[in-house]
Amino acid sequence: MKIVSLKVTIILVFLLCWMAIARPNQPVSANESDSSAAELFSKKCARCHGKDGRAKGFKAKAVGARNLTDAQWQDRASDERIFNSINNGKDKMPAYGKSLSEAEINSLVTYVRSLKQ
Numbered sequence: 001m002k003i004v005s006l007k008v009t010i011i012l013v014f015l016l017c018w019m020a021i022a023r024p025n026q027p028v029s030a031n032e033s034d035s036s037a038a039e040l041f042s043k044k045c046a047r048c049h050g051k052d053g054r055a056k057g058f059k060a061k062a063v064g065a066r067n068l069t070d071a072q073w074q075d076r077a078s079d080e081r082i083f084n085s086i087n088n089g090k091d092k093m094p095a096y097g098k099s100l101s102e103a104e105i106n107s108l109v110t111y112v113r114s115l116k117q
Contacts, residue, residue, distance in 0.1 A: 037107035044096060045108070053115040063092045074116040082109045 042051065049055050053068035066073065086105045089095030096105065 036104075037111035040100070040104055040108055041111050044100070048093070053112070065093075068112050069115045069117045071116055074113065079109050079113070082112055 041049075041053075045053075048060055048063055048065040049068055050057055050060055050065075055061075055065040055067045059065070068074075083105055085093065086100070086108055087095065087097040100108075
């Protein structure tokens with residue numbers, strides 16, 4: 001009987017600790033999501049793709065960064081392809097799958113889509 005109550009106590013302590021650590025997902029408004037995606041792009045992507053996504057700078061040319069505003073490329077590239085490029089990297093582009101969450105990468109995909117001209 002003592003073993004059963006000890007197990008129950010351990011399980012309850014574990015659940016309480018888990019509940020204390022876990023925090024619920026808080027919904028993010030569209031404006032917050034847009035600004036955080038723009039901030040992420042500025043921090044992670046702009047040094048190669050440029051602030052406007054056109055890849056016109058010296059570094060962009062040196063590493064062969066893609067012009068993200070190109071309508072023809074935007075039409076050919078699926079969201080999944082863009083997600084995978086950000087997540088896994090491609091050619092000289094680094095992989096961000098370990099440093100960004102899936103939600104952050106999805107917000108970047110949406111932001112890249114907004115650059116289409």
